[in-house]
Amino acid sequence: MKAGPIGIFDSGVGGLTVWKEVTALLPWEDTVYLADSAHAPYGEKPPEAILQRSLVCTRKLMDFGAKMVIVACNTATTNAIAELRRQFPIPFIGIEPAIKPAALQSASGTIGVLATRGTLASELFARTSRSYGAQIRILEQEGEDLVARIEAGTLEQPELGEKLRAMLQPMVDQGMDHLVLGCTHYPFLTPILQTVLPPQVRIVDCGLPVARQALAVLEREDLLGPREETGEHRFWTNADPVLLDRMRARLGGPPGTVAALDF
Secondary structure (H helix, E strand, C coil): CCCCCEEEEECCCCCHHHHHHHHHHCCCCCEEEEECHHHCCHHHCCHHHHHHHHHHHHHHHHHCCCCEEEECCHHHHHHHHHHHHHHCCCCEECCCCCHHHHHHHCCCCEEEEEECHHHHCCHHHHHHHHHHHCCCEEEEEECCCHHHHHHHCCCCCHHHHHHHHHHHHHHHHCCCCEEEECCCCHHHHHHHHHHHCCCCCEEECCHHHHHHHHHHHHHHCCCCCCCCCCCCEEEEECCCHHHHHHHHHHHCCCCCEEEECCC
């Protein structure tokens, strides 16, 4: 099992933002990434459909010999990770909005969360919000249509900045000093967000905490791979591999092979 890859899946390209942090922290580990772009976005699907897609992706990663699976999707984590842990004998790492660090670091006492409808409506989000809601004010904003734009790779359109400004300005006006990106797709928007948000608003995502958790679990389970060589990385998508490769290159990180796969 130590020689197996770390498996990562998402409803599309968003989980690449997590993959980048994982490979930066664990450069010796092999990875296999599944982009379920043919079924994106998950955030608008019913829970039963999200669970079924999560099961399909996990089985495919198990076929590739994954020793761990990172569910690099907030919505899939909420709707499927408990069942995945029941059905499969490997460790799973999930995603949740980084409300805790934003709450602990907020000077104004007000933070914002930009997330999909599915995440904002989830019990996991409600539970996390309740944990910190007595200490700070948490403002919510659904990122309507943002995942679809990112999946299409259309980030250069001028109106996207104006769309984000319109979404977020009300939270800025209420004193937000941290913006939590509650979807793994949204870090692709960070360069644009930095142009529309005032400099005192810090952007927070979950990529690095997830990578640190993966390292801790691999150490605990004695699953760390040998550190003598650089890891190999494979990327599979049931949509356009050219787009997946372009979005991976946009983030940087180590190279890998990208191909189409029916799953």
